[in-house]
Amino acid sequence: MLKIGSLQLANWLIMAPMAGITNLPFRMMVKRMGAALVTTEMISAKGLVLRQERTLTYLKSCAAEKPLSVQLFGSDPAVLRDAAQIAIQRGAEIIDINLGCPVKKVVKTGAGAALLREPRNIENILTAVRKVCTVPLTVKVRAGWRPGSPDVVSVARLIENCGADAITIHPRFAFQGYSGRADWSIIGKLKDTLRIPVIGNGDILRPSDAFNMRKETHCDGVMIGRAAIGNPWIFKQILLMEKGAEPSFPSIEERKSLIMEHFEALSAMVGGGKAARIMRGLLLWYTKGLPFSSNFRGQITAIKDMESLVSTMHTYFSSLEERQS
Ligand SMILES: Cc1cc2nc3c(=O)[nH]c(=O)nc-3n(C[C@H](O)[C@H](O)[C@H](O)COP(=O)(O)O)c2cc1C
Structure with missing residues (x-):
């Protein structure tokens, strides 16, 4: 069973954070379908610290979806630290830091995947957040900014050394967007290197892919994104298959x-x-x-x-x- 810091999850399946998709109604649905952990969409740390009303609404939660991971993006260590405290006060049970978003609007502020080029700032951010983070701290990364930029294995080691409790890897480079295929061998490399749980993500299109990813990479958890949009049943199907039953399709x-x-x-x-x-x-x-x-x-x-x-x-x-x- 997957354990993140002190938090024991019911199984190894996690719903990916997705902007515009993983709002409270959606999260409650996938939770009911069997996802062990749901995550908010990425939330601007600056917006939280400025107490912007719209940004604060992203923290709205309810008992049925617990435990909830709150994902933050930003580039300023002090702002991320303060935002993490606000999110925890309002019920976050995991703080996840976004080091993977390749969207221009985010990257140009030095946040998301842009941080993969700045290991020193990753260290500053995680050290600052870790100091105040009373719940498990996780990080979601891509394979890097581009091939040859700081190697993701060394970045992952740094993340572990800064006290993160788990890491999620979507093994595509930032410049790739969603093109090409996720290179699952990178998930395996992180698993071979790190002591903390490694959660694999990318291109789980059907239930059998989740088992294949785990078999190929030995990852501790599998995170599912696009395949759950319009098909939240995928979690139930995977759990049925795990028990040896045929995956049932919704009527x-x-x-x-x-x-x-x-x-x-x-x-x-x-x-x-x-x-x-x-x-x-x-x-x-x-x-x-x-x-x-x-x-x-x-x-x-x-x-x-x-x-x-x-x-x-x-x-x-x-x-x-x-x-x-
Ligand atoms: C519409 C959309 C919004 C996304 N928003 C976020 C986000 O807010 N934070 C994040 O870390 N990743 C975000 N992602 C990336 C997903 O979490 C995931 O890493 C990616 O879709 C690969 O997984 P998949 O192949 O299972 O979809 C988003 C992806 C999509 C398609």
């Missing part, structure tokens, strides 16, 4: 009811109009691979209000149910 009814639950929770959080816009995007994922889904996707692109979106969705799902019977 049309089950899929519809989960989408509605997601929709309602989002509406309660951000209001109907905004929830409809977000759900329109998510429905593309939820219906991926279903019969006649391209037709349905075409129908929803222009819809802006929640009522029409829900009724178009019900019509589509009823047609699928009729087809089945």
Whole structure:
């Protein structure tokens, strides 16, 4: 079983932090599906320290999703230290530092993957945060800024020496974005080098990939990102496979009811109009691979209000149910 610092997790499956996706309603859903740990999307340390209202809302949590890891991004050690304290006061059970985001807006402030070029600042940040961090501290990295930039194994050693309790590695270089394939051999290299738990991430597309990653790299935990968008059932499927059972696929009814639950929770959080816009995007994922889904996707692109979106969705799902019977 995966243990991060003093925190014992129920299994080895972790939901990846994803900006715009891993909000509270989504996290609660994947938690129910079996993810042992969920993470907020990356939160600006500066925004927290300035007590910006919008930034503080990202810390909203509830008992059902616990334990919660809060991911922070920033480049100033003192700001990250203070932000970690705020997050802990508001219930964070793990503090995760983002050393992997390749997005221009983040990198140009010296945060995210830009830090992989600045080992000294990584040390300053982790030393400052570790001093005040009363909960486990984790770090999420990419393979590096680009090949030949400080080697990720030495960066990972530094991270361990600064007192991190676990490291997550998405083995693509920052410049790659999501192109190419995640090089799982790098996960194996970190596992061979470090004493702290290593969590592998990248290109888990189907349940069997999670077992393959663990077998190939001996990683302690597996983090799943894009494959869980529109398919939170992936966690349940992996856990069933682990017990030797066949992974079950959600029925049309089950899929519809989960989408509605997601929709309602989002509406309660951000209001109907905004929830409809977000759900329109998510429905593309939820219906991926279903019969006649391209037709349905075409129908929803222009819809802006929640009522029409829900009724178009019900019509589509009823047609699928009729087809089945
Ligand atoms: C829409 C989106 C938003 C993301 N936001 C974050 C983020 O806030 N913090 C972070 O560390 N990684 C973020 N990531 C990266 C994922 O956590 C993960 O490392 C990456 O998607 C690779 O895993 P996967 O192949 O399972 O998707 C994001 C990825 C996507 C697709």
